[in-house]
Amino acid sequence: MILVIDMNHKKNSLAFSEFVLPIISVAEKTEVCVAKHYSETTQKEIGKYSKIILSGTTLKDNTYLDDVDKFMWIRKTDVHVLGICAGMQIIGAVFDSGVRRCEEIGMTDVETVKKNPLFSGKFSAYELHSRVIDVPEDFCVLAKSKKCAQAIKHKRKDIYGVLFHPEVRNREIIERFVGL
Amino acid sequence: MxxxxxxxxxxxxxxxxxxxxxxxxxxxxxxxxxxxxxxxxxxxxxxxxxxxxxxxxxxxxxxxxxxxxxxxxxxxxxxxxxxxxxxxxxxxxxxxxxxxxxxxxxxxxxxxxxxxxxxNPLWMKDQKELLHELVENGFHIIITGIFAYPLDEKWLGRKIDEKVIDELAVLEEKYQMNPAGEGGEIETTVIDAPFFKKRVEIIESDIKAEGNSGVLVIKKAKLVSK
The missing domain is CATH 3.40.50.620 (HUPs)
Known part of the structure; x- marks a missing residue:
């Protein structure tokens, strides 16, 4: 079972159908999905899922960055994790990286810089972010745009972060993650 | 908010x-x-x-x-x-x-x-699912613009119901036409919905169409109690 974590500023927000449902519609083709708001996710239950996907949020919503303590399970888990946009930023915050302003909105050219099972080569991706993370020490960069790192992976664990939105364009990336 | x-x-x-x-x-x-x-x-x-x-x-x-x-x-x-x-x-x-x-x-x-x-609460929503939900929720929607092959003026003024959705699904299959018309294939006008306190009644309209392109222009309309 896959857990999709709603990263929006509150449970049942108007943004749920924009940022969480599109992920579920791709992932549930392969495996049953459940969605939970991050405020309701506990360390104890994390181990019962096969994969965890952290959603994005609206451009103006950075509330999750005030709640980093609710995501510390990411450091300890052995479950595969994919953080999308806000999800990637929270992975960075959990692993003590800095967050800085960097805006990309709309289709952007992305280039793979390290071989990985999720994507390859050059592709165009949908972006909606005003901030980026500095790549944490334990992570390597998998892809980048002209402005910043677009995808990262933990050096030893299956923890991935993508800054772009694969639920909008390049949905096969979610399918590949689910199939890992 | x-x-x-x-x-x-x-x-x-x-x-x-x-x-x-x-x-x-x-x-x-x-x-x-x-x-x-x-x-x-x-x-x-x-x-x-x-x-x-x-x-x-x-x-x-x-x-x-x-x-x-x-x-x-x-x-x-x-x-x-x-x-x-x-x-x-x-x-x-x-x-x-x-x-x-x-x-x-x-x-x-x-x-x-x-x-x-x-x-964007409809973002990435399945287009046929969207049409079904609209009908199920009591939206009264009429087609007021057609801009793609093989649509013709017979579509103008039709109310979107399950039969129309089935026909649009066939066109999607045959011609790869977006069934909800977001690509501009179809334009619609809502004349009643659950949150409308009154409904819109069309009194006079005019069809202007040529080939696979046309509009139904609502020239006169009024509000009536529900």
Whole structure:
């Protein structure tokens, strides 16, 4: 079972159908999905899922960055994790990286810089972010745009972060993650 | 949160409004009337009906007209949103964008510049599922514009029901036509919905069609009790 974590500023927000449902519609083709708001996710239950996907949020919503303590399970888990946009930023915050302003909105050219099972080569991706993370020490960069790192992976664990939105364009990336 | 809905009077903006009312407070509707029939951003047939629709819904409308030149349209949209922030103290915008990265990106940028929230509650929604939900929820939607092969004037004025959805699904299969018409294949006008306090009754309309392109222009309409 896959857990999709709603990263929006509150449970049942108007943004749920924009940022969480599109992920579920791709992932549930392969495996049953459940969605939970991050405020309701506990360390104890994390181990019962096969994969965890952290959603994005609206451009103006950075509330999750005030709640980093609710995501510390990411450091300890052995479950595969994919953080999308806000999800990637929270992975960075959990692993003590800095967050800085960097805006990309709309289709952007992305280039793979390290071989990985999720994507390859050059592709165009949908972006909606005003901030980026500095790549944490334990992570390597998998892809980048002209402005910043677009995808990262933990050096030893299956923890991935993508800054772009694969639920909008390049949905096969979610399918590949689910199939890992 | 107080929100303004970008409102064309068509099915997508009406459904986005319906969704927004379930979670937040919709303080106003915002319509941009483009003088350019080929507008890149804004739905055009019967956009002037939005005034009557807003009255039927009972939510104030901010209307702005634009010449409809590609990027100038956006300045006019931004100005309308700025008015809505000033007059109705909105903190965010809601759009009916489904698949169009072109539209979504532009509205996102405007909201970002104005430092307000942007919500797209229909984003990436399955188009046939959307049509079914609209019918199930009692939306009375009529087709008022057709702009793609093999549609013809016989489609104009039809109410979207399960039979029409089935026919659109066949066209999707055969011609790869987007069944909800977000690519501009079909334009729609909503004359009643669960949140309408009164319904719109069309008194006089006119069909202007040629080949696979045409509009049903609503010339006279009134509000009637439900």
């Amino acid at each position: 107080r929100l303004g809905v970008l409102f064309s009077g068509g099915k997508d903006s009406c459904y986005a409004l319906y969704k927004a009312q379930k979670t937040d407070e919709v303080a106003c509707l915002i319509s941009v009337i483009s003088k350019n029939k080929e507008s890149y951003m804004f739905h055009t047939p019967n956009i002037s009906l939005t005034k009557l629709q807003a009255e039927a819904i009972g939510i104030p409308l901010i209307q702005k007209s634009t010449e409809g030149r590609k990027e100038d349209e956006l300045k006019d949209l931004k100005s309308a949103i700025r008015d809505a922030i000033g007059t109705h103290k909105i903190e965010g915008i809601v759009t009916g964008a489904i698949e169009s990265v072109y539209q979504a990106k532009r509205v996102q940028k405007i909201c970002n510049e104005l430092n307000i929230w942007c919500f």
